[in-house]
Amino acid sequence: MFCSRRILIGSEDGRCSRLLHSPYLSHNCQTQNTVSSLQPRMKTLIFLVVVGTYSTAAERHTITYIETAATGWNESPELTEVIFVNRQEFVHYKSSLKKMVPKTEWIEKTVDPEYWERERQRNIHSEQAIKAHVVWLMERLNQTSGVHILQWMYGCEWNEDTEEVTGFEILGYDGRDYVAFDLKTETYIASAPQAVITKHNWDRDKTRISYKKYFLTQECVDKLKNFVNSGRKSLMKTGKITRFRAMDTIFI
Numbered sequence: 060m061f062c063s064r065r066i067l068i069g070s071e072d073g074r075c076s077r078l079l080h081s082p083y084l085s086h087n088c089q090t091q092n093t094v095s096s097l098q099p100r101m102k103t104l105i106f107l108v109v110v111g112t113y114s115t116a117a118e119r120h121t122i123t124y125i126e127t128a129a130t131g132w133n134e135s136p137e138l139t140e141v142i143f144v145n146r147q148e149f150v151h152y153k154s155s156l157k158k159m160v161p162k163t164e165w166i167e168k169t170v171d172p173e174y175w176e177r178e179r180q181r182n183i184h185s186e187q188a189i190k191a192h193v194v195w196l197m198e199r200l201n202q203t204s205g206v207h208i209l210q211w212m213y214g215c216e217w218n219e220d221t222e223e224v225t226g227f228e229i230l231g232y233d234g235r236d237y238v239a240f241d242l243k244t245e246t247y248i249a250s251a252p253q254a255v256i257t258k259h260n261w262d263r264d265k266t267r268i269s270y271k272k273y274f275l276t277q278e279c280v281d282k283l284k285n286f287v288n289s290g291r292k293s294l295m296k297t298g299k300i301t302r303f304r305a306m307d308t309i310f311i
Contacts, residue, residue: 122279144286228275
């Protein structure tokens with residue numbers, strides 16, 4: 060069971076809000092419930108704190124997909140995806156490699172070979188869609204150059220005791236929340252004035268809404284259950300503080 064969990068970022072004005080972890084960005088993880096403000100000279104620095112402990116009781120499990128696309132920074136891959144089960148990184152994808160890389164022994168031993176190809180094809184499709192979305196956002200925000208980062212975090216949570224399931228999807232741009240999907244109302248929530256048009260467009264797209272609901276409450280949960288059953292011994296560790304990993308890189 061998760062005793063506590065907090066995911067925070069720091070933005071250029073020093074405020075903190077929930078967002079995502081980027082494999083590109085600075086690692087400033089702390090095992091406490093607050094994050095210090097950023098120095099004013101930093102344009103954008105995203106850092107994440109996850110405070111959590113596990114007990115042996117099999118109750119809640121989560122799977123989280125984090126996709127990060129960067130433009131204007133030649134040293135970074137165009138798209139990176141990291142997948143976590145119960146906040147344990149188990150699969151990594153880089154567009155420069157065009158392949159899924161297993162990060163745990165149990166996932167290598169338990170999934171069928173077709174899984175890797177299906178996930179690779181999914182990421183190739185996501186790469187094109189996310190790159191197009193970055194271009195659209197830059198045009199909408201009158202940005203013609205510079206480093207810009209789009210992050211997409213989505214996944215689901217399953218309560219093994221009650222069978223209750225929940226899902227989430229958050230889109231962030233340049234270190235700030237942009238839009239998030241509310242599964243209960245089946246609508247998007249704009250987190251910035253510039254995101255209102257996106258919200259309305261996506262709310263009107265009933266095919267998109269139906270697929271999101273299906274994926275978050277069924278397909279995602281089925282995958283999560285399979286992974287938990289396959290890697291239960293590794294995933295259920297008592298008293299372990301688990302943090303997402305990040306590269307030692309910042310933007311100044």
